[in-house]
Amino acid sequence: MLLQELWLRKLDWDELLPMQLQTSWEAFKATLLQLPKVKVTRFVHTDPQVPIEIHGFADASMRAYGAGIYVRTQTAEGVKSAKHLFLRTVGHDLLTAEELGTLLASVEAVLNSRPIGALSSDPSDGEALTPGHLLIGGPLVAPPPSALPDQISPTCLRLWRSVSSLRHRFWQRWSREYVSSLQTRQKWSKEVHNVDVGALVVVGEDNLPPQQWRIGRVVEVHVGADGKVRVADVKTADGVYRRAIHRLALLPMLS
Structure with a gap:
């Protein structure tokens, strides 16, 4: 959202940020202190016979940009x-x-x-x-309906x-x-653990x-x-x- 706002205002690289954007940036930067607590599994073991697909997508709205990437496995x-x-x-x-x-x-x-x-x-x-x-x-948890x-x-x-x-x-x-x-x-002739x-x-x-x-x-x-x-x-x-x-x-x- 901050990048989109900068682009809409046509600000140059060396221009000072307006006070409103600077305040928003400082608030966003403060949330980054929680980033070291985030843990993401970097490897998930799967059956070698199951195909693995990497899906990525990006989209934009009037208020923000978004992008994501995930692994999909399905026989x-x-x-x-x-x-x-x-x-x-x-x-x-x-x-x-x-x-x-x-x-x-x-x-x-x-x-x-x-x-x-x-x-x-x-x-x-x-x-x-x-x-x-x-x-x-x-x-994934189904949220209760608002009405x-x-x-x-x-x-x-x-x-x-x-x-x-x-x-x-x-x-x-x-x-x-x-x-x-x-x-x-x-088969019943084969012992199962x-x-x-x-x-x-x-x-x-x-x-x-x-x-x-x-x-x-x-x-x-x-x-x-x-x-x-x-x-x-x-x-x-x-x-x-x-x-x-x-x-x-x-x-x-x-x-």
């Missing part, structure tokens, strides 16, 4: 799955441009909220890395219910498939709202007669849950 199967589920969710519904744009933004938020790995091996750390961390520095749709107009309420229903249907289908994809499927205490897992649930993943650490395991873990107790942010092993998806440790 072809994941893209096809999301597109297929999106088309199945919409079906034969006729959407306006505004409804379609809102639904696509909601689907994008759902995809970018998915957990992809553990940030640390600390048993007390229950946070998982998501694409949202690479985009905005933290998990309820029925407080605006009946038409707005009808459109909101329609888009919310489509969003919820997509979330239910895609989150179920994603948790299933995290679970390693192997047991789940260890302290592992970060995603708990497969069918009744969670969009963008809400039940993530926690395994605090206790229960072994069956064959010596394999069949049930585990998982500590999450809202309590300890006991779930069968087939309802849990282990998150890899990112180096």
Whole structure:
């Protein structure tokens, strides 16, 4: 914004700043003292078979310039799955441009909220890395609406219910498939490693709202007669849950 203001005023390099701009610059410079506290992960380990894309963009408005760059990783199967589920969710519904744009933004938020790995091996750390961390520095959280749709107009309420229903249907289908994809499927003739205490897992649930993943650490395991873990107790942010092993998806440790 300061650079844009300088350009609009056509100030030369050696000209003194007006008092208003000088005050704004001093205030901005003071915030830079917090910069050493900002930590950005410089390397995220990914599967070598998964393609990595670097995306950059820049834009301007009447008040500011903006630019960003981020890393995108996505398997072809994941893209096809999301597109297929999106088309199945919409079906034969006729959407306006505004409804379609809102639904696509909601689907994008759902995809970018998915957990992809553990940030640390600390048993007390229950946070998982998501694409949202690479985009905005933290998990994507759906903000509460400033006003309820029925407080605006009946038409707005009808459109909101329609888009919310489509969003919820997509979330239910895609989150179920994603948790299933995290679970390693192997032939029964091949031994699979047991789940260890302290592992970060995603708990497969069918009744969670969009963008809400039940993530926690395994605090206790229960072994069956064959010596394999069949049930585990998982500590999450809202309590300890006991779930069968087939309802849990282990998150890899990112180096």
